Amino acid sequence: MRREADFFGERELVLVYLARRLKHALAIEQIFNQAGLDYFLETGPYLSGLLFRTSKVGVFFYTTAEDEPKALALLLEGRFK
Numbered sequence: 001m002r003r004e005a006d007f008f009g010e011r012e013l014v015l016v017y018l019a020r021r022l023k024h025a026l027a028i029e030q031i032f033n034q035a036g037l038d039y040f041l042e043t044g045p046y047l048s049g050l051l052f053r054t055s056k057v058g059v060f061f062y063t064t065a066e067d068e069p070k071a072l073a074l075l076l077e078g079r080f081k
Contacts, residue, residue: 001032001033001036001037001038001039002029002032002033002039002040002041003038003039003040004040005040007038007040008038008040008064011064011065012064012065013040013062013063013064014062014063014064014065014068015060015061015062016039016061016062016063016068016071016072016075017060017061017071017075017080018046018058018059018060018061019058019059019060019061020046020048020056020058022059024080025041025059025061027078027080028061028075028078028080029041031074031075031077031078032061032071032074035070035074037063037067037070037071037074038063038064038067039061039062039063039067039071040061040062040063041059041060041061041062042059042060042062043057043058043059043060044057044058044060045057045058046058
């Protein structure tokens with residue numbers, strides 16, 4: 001379930017995925033919701049390109065360190081690297 005940052009309190013959040021496309025972000029949200037995984041997401045800039053650097057906006061998915069293995073397994077099942 002998508003949660004706000006306050007829900008996690010003092011627990012450390014780990015970045016598990018950066019969705020560069022909206023359809024990927026929506027698919028990952030569906031996967032995590034179906035599994036009942038608590039996660040936090042935020043949008044933010046990231047740099048793209050080697051020769052010509054550009055700044056783009058992506059969706060960053062975070063979960064707790066305890067749930068990280070489960071989140072990564074779900075991402076692999078959904079064919080996300």
